[in-house]
Amino acid sequence: MRDIMTKAKWLLTISLFFVSSTGLQAETDDTSPAFELVVLGDSGGIQDGNLSAFLLRSVTEPNYVALDAGTLVNGINQSVRQGAFDDLAIVDDDKWGKAGSILRHHVKGYLISHAHLDHINGMLVASPEDSKKSIYAIPSVNTMIGETYFNGKAWANFSDRGIPPLLNKYHVVDLLLGKTAPIANTALHVTAFSLSHPVESSAFVIEHGDDIFVYFGDTGPDIVEKQDKLDAIWTYLAKQVKHKKLRGVIIETSFENERPHNLLFGHLTPELLMGELRSLATKIGGEKPLQGLNVVISHIKYTLAKNVDPRANITKQLDDGNDLGLNIIIPKQGQKLLF
Numbered sequence: 001m002r003d004i005m006t007k008a009k010w011l012l013t014i015s016l017f018f019v020s021s022t023g024l025q026a027e028t029d030d031t032s033p034a035f036e037l038v039v040l041g042d043s044g045g046i047q048d049g050n051l052s053a054f055l056l057r058s059v060t061e062p063n064y065v066a067l068d069a070g071t072l073v074n075g076i077n078q079s080v081r082q083g084a085f086d087d088l089a090i091v092d093d094d095k096w097g098k099a100g101s102i103l104r105h106h107v108k109g110y111l112i113s114h115a116h117l118d119h120i121n122g123m124l125v126a127s128p129e130d131s132k133k134s135i136y137a138i139p140s141v142n143t144m145i146g147e148t149y150f151n152g153k154a155w156a157n158f159s160d161r162g163i164p165p166l167l168n169k170y171h172v173v174d175l176l177l178g179k180t181a182p183i184a185n186t187a188l189h190v191t192a193f194s195l196s197h198p199v200e201s202s203a204f205v206i207e208h209g210d211d212i213f214v215y216f217g218d219t220g221p222d223i224v225e226k227q228d229k230l231d232a233i234w235t236y237l238a239k240q241v242k243h244k245k246l247r248g249v250i251i252e253t254s255f256e257n258e259r260p261h262n263l264l265f266g267h268l269t270p271e272l273l274m275g276e277l278r279s280l281a282t283k284i285g286g287e288k289p290l291q292g293l294n295v296v297i298s299h300i301k302y303t304l305a306k307n308v309d310p311r312a313n314i315t316k317q318l319d320d321g322n323d324l325g326l327n328i329i330i331p332k333q334g335q336k337l338l339f
């Protein structure tokens with residue numbers, strides 16, 4: 001019996017080797033997930049405890065990078081409760097509980113899209129118990145974070161730059177637009193692009209090998225902003241997808257279609273998002289080039305108003321306008337998603 005098992009194992013090893021050496025492995029990789037995403041905060045606007053924040057990792061390693069950090073500790077706690085980290089081999093730490101261990105050992109850095117409080121609040125308030133790591137942002141965002149929060153008034157300066165005294169917990173890294181940089185202690189690389197918003201915002205193209213995932217901070221559409229910032233990203237991505245695989249995109253849809261353009265304040269509606277993605281599709285070319293693309297909708301504005309449900313309306317408007325065949329995902333806090 002044992003002999004048969006050994007022989008079966010040996011045959012399996014040989015056949016797996018054969019598959020990978022004939023190049024079929026690449027096909028297998030195409031359908032198996034490349035990235036894991038944990039939703040720490042799913043909404044824009046006013047509900048503390050559930051503001052824009054995601055954790056992303058390559059499935060090949062236990063190390064995440066945070067994509068914005070509007071909500072951090074509450075998001076990790078919610079995600080722990082919902083089992084989002086059940087497959088993660090969490091470092092066993094004598095001093096820190098599960099959420100503390102995840103934050104301190106498994107979140108290796110922050111990609112901050114812009115300095116608005118709803119994208120950074122969680123990181124600021126968690127900083128006293130966080131571990132040393134890097135904050136990655138485009139230069140204007142890093143400057144604004146330093147001047148606005150890490151100034152010894154709004155908050156102590158936990159970074160290694162700007163107004164003294166410096167607590168040196170966070171190493172501030174400037175991402176130069178369009179230049180690819182490594183994310184320390186992960187196998188990920190990032191390329192930043194500028195976005196149009198009342199303050200400069202940014203998008204991050206994150207790569208692991210031939211797999212790409214894109215995170216957009218708050219952004220207005222080119223047509224309203226009278227800029228071509230999204231157009232520049234679509235051009236870049238259209239070129240990338242010729243030889244790499246776009247696994248998913250997180251992009252905002254803050255308001256419903258009925259919102260007047262002069263009251264968007266640098267945000268998107270379902271219609272305007274579809275317009276932008278059509279522009280990407282045109283640049284890629286061919287028939288339905290975005291068919292099945294995973295598009296995670298972030299920053300739907302939460303409201304305390306009575307008898308309105310922006311989430312339901314936006315979901316319906318996105319579905320109605322989805323002539324590109326996108327796989328639209330409305331994320332929920334605490335969820336784990338694979339791409």
Ligand SMILES: [Zn+2]
Nearest residue numbers: 114116197218
């Ligand atoms: Zn904003």
Ligand SMILES: [Zn+2]
Nearest residue numbers: 044116118218
């Ligand atoms: Zn925001």
